[in-house]
Amino acid sequence: MTIRTLRDYGQHYRPRMACLKNVEVFVVEMQDPKSGVKGADQKLNVTIIPHVINGQDILAWIVTKMKVTTEEAQAFGTMLVAYGYIYPLQNHRKLVLVPDSTLYRFQTPYFWPVQKWPAEDIDYAIYLARRNIRKKGMLEPYEQQHYDNLHKWMNPKWDFIVMQATEQYKANKERKKPDRVVLDCQERAYWIVHRPPRRTHSAMDYGLDRLIDPNAEEVLTFDVVRRTNIFLTQALMRSAVKSSMSLTAFVKFVTTHHNHDPFLTTPVPSNPWITDSDEFWQLNSRSVDIPTKLSVERWVLSFWELISDPRGRVDFKLFLKKEHSAENMAFYEAAEEMRWGAASAIPEKSQFIFNTFLKPGAPRWINIDGRTMGLTVKGLVVPHRYVLDAAQTHIFLLMKKDTFYRYLKSPVHKDMQKRALVPAPHVFTDAQLEANVRNRNPGVSPILQWQQEEEEKAAAAVAARPIDVKAMVATNKLDRK
Amino acid sequence: MCDQTFLAITFGPCDSCSENRPLMNLYIKTEPINYCSLCMEIMACQGLASGETLKSLKAESETLRKKLEEERKKLHDVELEKVAEKAEALGELNMKTRRTLKGHGNKVLCMDWCKDKRRIVSSSQDGKVIVWDAFTTNKEHAVTMPTTWVMACAYAPSGCAIACGGLDNKCSVYPLSLDKDENLAAKKKSVAMHTNYLSGCTFTNSDMQILTSSGDGTSALWDVESGQLLQSFHGHSADVLTLDLAPSETGNTFVSGGSDKKANVWDLRSGQNVQSFDTHDSDINCVKYYPSGDAFASASDDSTCRLFDLRADREVSIYSKDSIMFGAASVDFSLSGRLLFAGYNDYTINVWDVLKGTRVAILFGHENRVSSLRVSPDGTAFCSGSWDNTLRNKFLFTMTAYPGQRWANCAPPFGTPNHGQM
Numbered sequence: 001m002t003i004r005t006l007r008d009y010g011q012h013y014r015p016r017m018a019c020l021k022n023v024e025v026f027v028v029e030m031q032d033p034k035s036g037v038k039g040a041d042q043k044l045n046v047t048i049i050p051h052v053i054n055g056q057d058i059l060a061w062i063v064t065k066m067k068v069t070t071e072e073a074q075a076f077g078t079m080l081v082a083y084g085y086i087y088p089l090q091n092h093r094k095l096v097l098v099p100d101s102t103l104y105r106f107q108t109p110y111f112w113p114v115q116k117w118p119a120e121d122i123d124y125a126i127y128l129a130r131r132n133i134r135k136k137g138m139l140e141p142y143e144q145q146h147y148d149n150l151h152k153w154m155n156p157k158w159d160f161i162v163m164q165a166t167e168q169y170k171a172n173k174e175r176k177k178p179d180r181v182v183l184d185c186q187e188r189a190y191w192i193v194h195r196p197p198r199r200t201h202s203a204m205d206y207g208l209d210r211l212i213d214p215n216a217e218e219v220l221t222f223d224v225v226r227r228t229n230i231f232l233t234q235a236l237m238r239s240a241v242k243s244s245m246s247l248t249a250f251v252k253f254v255t256t257h258h259n260h261d262p263f264l265t266t267p268v269p270s271n272p273w274i275t276d277s278d279e280f281w282q283l284n285s286r287s288v289d290i291p292t293k294l295s296v297e298r299w300v301l302s303f304w305e306l307i308s309d310p311r312g313r314v315d316f317k318l319f320l321k322k323e324h325s326a327e328n329m330a331f332y333e334a335a336e337e338m339r340w341g342a343a344s345a346i347p348e349k350s351q352f353i354f355n356t357f358l359k360p361g362a363p364r365w366i367n368i369d370g371r372t373m374g375l376t377v378k379g380l381v382v383p384h385r386y387v388l389d390a391a392q393t394h395i396f397l398l399m400k401k402d403t404f405y406r407y408l409k410s411p412v413h414k415d416m417q418k419r420a421l422v423p424a425p426h427v428f429t430d431a432q433l434e435a436n437v438r439n440r441n442p443g444v445s446p447i448l449q450w451q452q453e454e455e456e457k458a459a460a461a462v463a464a465r466p467i468d469v470k471a472m473v474a475t476n477k478l479d480r481k
Numbered sequence: 482m483c484d485q486t487f488l489a490i491t492f493g494p495c496d497s498c499s500e501n502r503p504l505m506n507l508y509i510k511t512e513p514i515n516y517c518s519l520c521m522e523i524m525a526c527q528g529l530a531s532g533e534t535l536k537s538l539k540a541e542s543e544t545l546r547k548k549l550e551e552e553r554k555k556l557h558d559v560e561l562e563k564v565a566e567k568a569e570a571l572g573e574l575n576m577k578t579r580r581t582l583k584g585h586g587n588k589v590l591c592m593d594w595c596k597d598k599r600r601i602v603s604s605s606q607d608g609k610v611i612v613w614d615a616f617t618t619n620k621e622h623a624v625t626m627p628t629t630w631v632m633a634c635a636y637a638p639s640g641c642a643i644a645c646g647g648l649d650n651k652c653s654v655y656p657l658s659l660d661k662d663e664n665l666a667a668k669k670k671s672v673a674m675h676t677n678y679l680s681g682c683t684f685t686n687s688d689m690q691i692l693t694s695s696g697d698g699t700s701a702l703w704d705v706e707s708g709q710l711l712q713s714f715h716g717h718s719a720d721v722l723t724l725d726l727a728p729s730e731t732g733n734t735f736v737s738g739g740s741d742k743k744a745n746v747w748d749l750r751s752g753q754n755v756q757s758f759d760t761h762d763s764d765i766n767c768v769k770y771y772p773s774g775d776a777f778a779s780a781s782d783d784s785t786c787r788l789f790d791l792r793a794d795r796e797v798s799i800y801s802k803d804s805i806m807f808g809a810a811s812v813d814f815s816l817s818g819r820l821l822f823a824g825y826n827d828y829t830i831n832v833w834d835v836l837k838g839t840r841v842a843i844l845f846g847h848e849n850r851v852s853s854l855r856v857s858p859d860g861t862a863f864c865s866g867s868w869d870n871t872l873r874n875k876f877l878f879t880m881t882a883y884p885g886q887r888w889a890n891c892a893p894p895f896g897t898p899n900h901g902q903m
Contacts, residue, residue, distance in 0.1 A: 018762070018763040018783055018808070019826070022784075023806050026806070067804075071843075072829075075827060075829055076827065079828075205868075208630060208632075208648075210719065210764070211697065211698075211719075212698065212718070212719040212741075222533075223525050223526045224718075225535065225538040225539055225542055226524075226525040227525045229545060230507055230524070230525060231716075232549060233507070233511075234507055235794070236508075236549055237513070238755070240792065240794040241556070242556045242558055243559050244564070245792075246776075246792040247559060247564040247797065249773070250818070250835075253772070253773045253818055254568060254817050254835070257772070257816065257818065258819065260816060260817060261816040261817035261820075262816065262859070262861040263574065267861060273579045273616075281859075284859070304730045340686045340687035340689060341689050342704060342706040343704040343711070344707060379492070382501065386492045387492070441617075442617055443597070444597075446595055446596070446597045446600065446640025446641065447640060447657060447659055448659070449640070450639045450640055450641050
């Protein structure tokens with residue numbers, strides 16, 4: 001049977017249901033009389049219902065057609081039922097695919113989600129009214145609730161609704177019993193999907209509507225086109241890199257980080273989430289004395305890795321202190337703080353940075369080239385967030401291309417490499433695992449840790465302040481007797 | 482990586498208005514000019530010059546596009562699969578649910594990890610935002626927002642504040658404290674103001690700035706303390722649904738994905754749209770940067786996830802399967818960038834091998850759409866939040882955390898988790 005649907009739905013027609021296009025193609029194939037799922041007539045109560053399929057057959061067909069495992073096929077089958085393409089005959093409220101002899105039927109295309117969307121309240125009211133007439137007032141509790149609600153909200157139209165309902169009821173009576181039963185099942189299934197009973201969810205629930213209507217054609221005024229042209233000219237002038245180069249870079253990144261990825265290499269001593277022991281985090285924390293070998297290896301990969309890891313940064317600063325070139329890192333950190341900090345703090349910070357790092361004769365004067373220095377100082381007259389960008393980039397590149405390599409060759413680092421721990425993988429017995437579950441360590445609150453770090457930073461700032469010789473003389477500290 | 486430091490958009494006097502502003506590097510017929518964003522807009526909205534019609538502009542657009550495609554084609558000399566042949570094959574992965582965090586009364590819409598690798602903030606449809614210690618499964622803080630559909634939440638890098646927002650069009654920052662009887666709602670600070678719903682927010686490298694994306698089609702950078710708008714980013718023609726900040730050394734760019742099927746890369750300083758990718762067939766629900774910062778992945782309603790290379794300026798890989806027909810709602814990379822975790826609207830999570838383009842595992846267990854998925858900062862686990870609502874007469878929302886574990890010798894079952902009930 002060819003099922004022709006009128007509307008296009010890449011993105012059109014309804015929000016977020018673009019996926020249904022493929023699903024419908026699939027369902028059509030499923031219903032193919034020759035290669036689809038085999039249906040049979042089934043006796044239900046007194047009537048004989050045609051084209052009934054059972055769950056097992058559906059599952060088997062999906063498995064062979066899509067070449068997937070049973071679980072995946074079951075999940076997909078459940079989605080088909082949830083969206084209303086297939087409906088269960090007996091337990092009509094539970095919209096799952098049960099892979100045994102549970103009976104299902106294909107929903108008529110008239111009731112497919114794409115065709116009759118959105119499910120209007122008025123249609124539902126008519127349906128409930130009709131059901132009410134048929135069942136002589138014995139609706140299910142959730143249906144009763146909906147009915148009452150709709151009665152309240154649609155009061156003005158209620159006469160029309162009841163009239164429609166009675167007409168349809170009478171017309172239904174003319175039909176033959178099997179047809180009636182089938183139609184009733186179909187309609188009921190449709191409404192279960194679109195007006196789910198309480199405490200179940202509907203697959204039709206897609207969240208919020210987008211603000212901008214995807215159906216509407218984008219109006220291309222001349223300024224929109226101009227902007228596109230500006231963008232395209234700029235894109236043309238930007239240099240791009242050869243695919244081979246950038247793709248090999250990805251592969252290289254993945255390979256170098258392979259050992260550090262807990263999903264690919266089991267972390268030592270153990271993955272905290274599996275064994276409930278947070279040793280792994282403690283060994284890799286910022287304040288640990290001796291870092292793990294894996295961390296140290298990661299620092300070697302690139303300068304950025306070194307300073308992104310708090311422990312690595314501590315180590316690097318130690319090296320810089322020995323080399324008496326700590327001002328570079330201090331400047332970098334101060335510039336970062338200014339750049340990402342509060343807008344109100346910018347004038348004050350820029351002043352501080354100028355006095356400490358840039359002014360001629362400053363106590364922690366950084367060595368940057370004349371042009372950059374000139375630009376920066378000029379910009380500092382009216383400081384803004386990005387005024388230190390040029391200088392910061394210069395210093396960063398300096399550290400990256402020169403200091404970093406010296407660090408790698410330095411005794412500080414080599415010593416650290418030797419001393420780095422290789423924690424043994426800790427294999428817990430079942431009893432120990434259970435104990436771990438009971439004694440999960442709540443750890444240190446990040447708020448406390450932050451406060452600690454701030455205090456440390458303040459202390460370091462005080463320590464790094466230049467020694468004021470005059471003040472010391474004034475307090476007779478330097479006085480030699 | 483160095484290329485990014487030379488994304489030389491400087492700050493200085495604009496060529497047309499001579500004011501000191503962040504500048505965009507534009508070109509007028511191969512002549513480089515530096516305009517501030519305002520002058521760029523003025524230039525774009527100038528009345529049609531003589532001889533110019535809408536048609537001629539559109540024709541120009543077409544020629545430029547064709548030229549760009551040609552240029553990109555010349556550089557495209559190899560496919561990712563070919564290069565990935567050198568990479569070793571992955572072993573089988575067996576992932577299990579290790580924690581189930583129950584406590585939300587309604588759909589979980591968004592979640593974020595704290596930098597301490599164990600705390601999580603999550604927000605839900607009924608307006609509740611909860612901070613959990615996922616390791617012990619304790620709830621540490623909770624706040625009820627005065628709005629429903631809190632679609633965006635973020636944890637500050639310091640761990641001392643959270644930001645969230647949704648249908649109230651605002652992004653609010655709540656500072657966290659150690660008090661037992663804290664009243665978070667009283668200390669709320671409204672930072673961002675948009676004209677439509679907030680779809681995504683993230684802190685930049687500090688607690689002082691927030692980047693937000695909204696349904697009104699714009700993204701914006703805000704100063705937390707004063708609530709001032711620092712920079713706004715216009716360019717999407719429909720709702721902006723997601724954003725992600727670049728992890729690069731200079732951290733100057735971010736990528737946003739929208740309902741107009743485009744993913745745009747922006748410069749934080751000047752507001753310029755530097756790159757754009759529009760190969761998706763449907764709304765882009767989530768974008769995430771590759772750990773090295775040179776690429777990003779996107780998840781879309783057209784049931785595919787794609788990888789875009791920023792340096793080569795093209796899409797390099799599509800992660801899709803005939804058996805996956807439902808939209809992908811969120812993605813994230815593992816620490817090395819080898820694995821891509823994607824949560825779908827058919828209640829499953831698929832794990833893809835980024836390099837080879839094949840699916841490595843499929844995870845079941847959620848009972849409704851997987852709405853958000855994030856890998857922890859140290860890569861030991863990932864957490865997925867979902868629209869779960871069990872049918873057992875309890876309104877429960879589950880968030881499950883899956884850690885990694887390699888299955889050494891045996892052929893494993895196809896990634897089926899046991900629903901680890903706590």
